[in-house]
Amino acid sequence: MKKITIKRLLLISAFFASFIFSALIRAEQTSTHVPIWHKLSLTLEGPHTSELATPNPFTDYRLDATFTSPTNRQYTVPGYYAADANTAQTHATAGNKWQVLFSPNELGKWRYTLSFVKGRNIASVPLNTITNEQSAGFFDKQIGEFNVTTATKSSSSKDFKSKGKLEYVNKPYLQFNGSKEYFLKAGANSPEVLLGFSGFDATPTKRNYQAHIKHWQNSDPTWQTINTETDNSSHQSSKGIIGLINYLASLNINAYYFLTMNAYGDGDQVWPWLSKTQTTRYDVSKLAQWDIVFSHMQQKGIMTHFVMSETENESLFEWNESQLKNDFAVSRKIYYRELFARFGYHLATTWNIGEENGWQDPSGDDKQQKANTTKQRKQFADYFQSLTYYPEHIVVHNGPSLDYHIYDKPNDNILGYPAYTGASLQGELKTNTTYGDVLKYRQLTQNNPHPWVITMDEAYIYEYANNVDTWRKSNVWATFMAGGAGIEFYLGGGGDLTEQDLTPYKDYYLAMTNAVAFFQKYVPFTKLTPTPELTKTGWALSDNSAFYLFYFSNASQAQVTLPNACYTLDWFNPRTNNYINGKRFCVNTATSTQLATPPNTPNNDWVYLINLSAK
Known part of the structure; x- marks a missing residue:
């Protein structure tokens, strides 16, 4: 029987140690359950270094993780040097922790493979680019798994x-x-x-x-x-x-x-x-x-x-x-x-x-x-x-x-x-050009x-904002009505x-958020396009068939050109955030039509929602 040398024993031991370590990595990640769209944080032990070390950990090492989803879609995510991985609290400038952060988008079992290479300015070179990079050891080429689960309903709909x-x-x-x-x-x-x-x-x-x-x-x-x-x-x-x-x-x-x-x-x-x-x-x-x-x-x-x-x-x-x-x-x-x-x-x-x-x-x-x-x-x-x-x-x-x-x-x-x-x-x-731009x-x-x-x-404004009407009329609604x-x-x-x-500046913020809330609740805005040809006295969005949205800075001048048909008309007050049900009207002319004025403050800005009426 051939004598087993110490060198061979060391190689065999290293192989099994590597195998066992990789298996432990896989087992640990298999038991990890990450809710969908929540942060997955891989914290890895690599070379001990510091913010001012040579080689520079920010330029001369490159960590990437390639994640494979349950439907075999792959996402390559760059990683970074994290010192002790708790620096927000410890203020550490040195350590051996490296991290990859990712928010998975599919339910089920995910796999990942790590790449950790080194070389002069290697971090500036995208993955899969031919370079003279060499393995940085440690967790390079290691693999892992984790499960993505259904998320618990958030206490906040804003999250x-x-x-x-x-x-x-x-x-x-x-x-x-x-x-x-x-x-x-x-x-x-x-x-x-x-x-x-x-x-x-x-x-x-x-x-x-x-x-x-x-x-x-x-x-x-x-x-x-x-x-x-x-x-x-x-x-x-x-x-x-x-x-x-x-x-x-x-x-x-x-x-x-x-x-x-x-x-x-x-x-x-x-x-x-x-x-x-x-x-x-x-x-x-x-x-x-x-x-x-x-x-x-x-x-x-x-x-x-x-x-x-x-x-x-x-x-x-x-x-x-x-x-x-x-x-x-x-x-x-x-x-x-x-x-x-x-x-x-x-x-x-x-x-x-x-x-x-x-x-x-x-x-x-x-x-x-x-x-x-x-x-x-x-x-x-x-x-x-x-x-x-x-x-x-x-x-x-x-x-x-x-x-x-x-x-x-x-x-x-x-x-x-x-x-x-x-x-x-x-x-x-203050230039009244926002809509056109x-x-x-x-x-x-x-x-x-x-x-x-x-x-x-x-x-841009050269002085502190001091006119919320100008902001609302010439900028907020101008932007949204221009698409x-x-x-x-x-x-x-x-x-x-x-x-x-x-x-x-509360009123300036509310001018925006009230407009967004209105569009999200009442307007199929993704189906609409700007249609400036429909009015010369205001701004229009429409689907060119059944839904028309108009904004007039002065509702007493609400003149539009619409196809001959009967419609329903509602109003929205962008100053008070009130929605008012209107009435039915018919168009039977090729020229512009004067729309009905809202029930109050007709000389101020109003939004008109017009839908093709059922016969």
């Missing part, structure tokens, strides 16, 4: 886990995968420096949202911060931003627009790194604290609108790496990956490549403020799409106000480019194979950077 993933579905409106409900946005755009909050680790600000601490509730999350800028490092320091989210949710606001990076910009307080100059070294505890807020937003029915740059730092990554010689910096790719790996599991998200992107400001023609080009905008969106696994909503924001060249400059634009799923418009509140891009893309979701995300999928309220007068108390 996105009761609706599923909000997805782009090749229509002008986003749709929840689970409930099949279509989404209309009524969002907050200010303060855009939401994450410039003293309750986050190492964030250079004293902003604490003190006015909203009273809106924090006993069941809400807290954490303790380490921040030299704040006078209070207790758990109380986390309550202001959670209370702010609660206040907005109480008014049915369902989206929030915020910057994840404004280094060298207007706010110059928000970045995910250890400092604004260390663009490949991420602050793991700060990011974990951000995610507590994002999770709370999702629970409260508020979409997270991630705005990943602003005009003052459009080219920050490219300037830092190559003084603008390269179009697409490695550090930008890492930035996109880190954000998506950590926060892409959330169910309702918008990913905005940049605020006021493409602003041709001569004073910013060098360094980090140089405007991105059409080529770059396409590259950035293509790369971000390569990270995604569900149909994400990816947009870019124009600037300055009323300058839409990034969408439609002849032979140099992104209009309809498939990596983008919509436009994030910046107009102006939204209508233009809705009509330009609605008949394409890849129609865009159009939203008015910043109706827009949503609008966000911008404070103006510097409030996008300084405001900490949102309670004075």
Whole structure:
């Protein structure tokens, strides 16, 4: 009998140890039951490293998990370095934990395979790209299983886990995968420096949202911060931003627009790194604290609108790496990956490549403020799409106000480019152009194979908002009647950077949320298209056969052109949120028809719902 050497014994032992460990992994995951659309967190033990280590854990390792559903659909999900996996509370900067977060979309048994590789800047290279990568060992190529079960009914109908993933579905409106409900946005755009909050680790600000601490509730999350800028490092320091989210949710606001990076910009307080100059070294505890807020937003029915740059730092990554010689910096790719790996599991998200992107400001023609080009905008969106696994909503924001060249400059634009799923418009509140601006891009893309979701995300105003009628008439209803999928309220007068108390703007928020509630309850809006030819005195949406919706800023001038037929007419008062049943009327002329005025305040704005009447 051949003698068994010590080396062979060691190899055999290693093989069986690996087999047993993998079996334990599989057994552990088989017993794991995750409710559908809830977060699955894989926490893995890998190399012990730190935020400042060499090799850099954010650039030189790449963790991915490929999940296979019960119907054999595959989703490849990027992972990230998590230090001790509890950094929001411990503030750890080192550890051996790595994580993958995922929200599964099918009931039944799932399988997954892990990939963990290393190499210079390997994290910037998408999976399945041919590289000189090598296995990083540890959990590389390990497999596992878990079961997805029916979720317990949520105590809140707003919680996105009761609706599923909000997805782009090749229509002008986003749709929840689970409930099949279509989404209309009524969002907050200010303060855009939401994450410039003293309750986050190492964030250079004293902003604490003190006015909203009273809106924090006993069941809400807290954490303790380490921040030299704040006078209070207790758990109380986390309550202001959670209370702010609660206040907005109480008014049915369902989206929030915020910057994840404004280094060298207007706010110059928000970045995910250890400092604004260390663009490949991420602050793991700060990011974990951000995610507590994002999770709370999702629970409260508020979409997270991630705005990943602003005009003052459009080219920050490219300037830092190559003084603008390269179009697409490695550090930008890492930035996109880190954000998506950590926060892409959330169910309702918008990913905005940049605020006021493409602003041709001569004073910013060098360094980090140089405007991105059409080529770059396409590259950035293509790369971000390569990270995604569900149909994400990816947009870019124009600037300055009323300058839409990034969408439609002849032979140099992104209009309809498939990596983008919509436009994030910046107009102006007082110019009365919102309807025409939204209508233009809705009509330009609605008949394409890849129609865009159009939203008015910043109706810019130079002073603090002081006229809710103008806001309601010329912006909120203008957007929705032009076929827009949503609008966000911008404070103006510097409030996008300084405001900490949102309670004075209640009526502005309600103007949006009341409109959304009306559309969701009474209007088959996904079946309607803008039909401006039906009236010269107002705005119209219709299905061109049986349902017509009109908005008039002055109901005494309600004149329409409708096919000869008999109809039923109801009114909706957008100021009081009242629905009034009307009466039957008939049209027997080819010229315009004067519609009946509502029972009160006929010289103000009213909505008319007209249905073809049964004979």
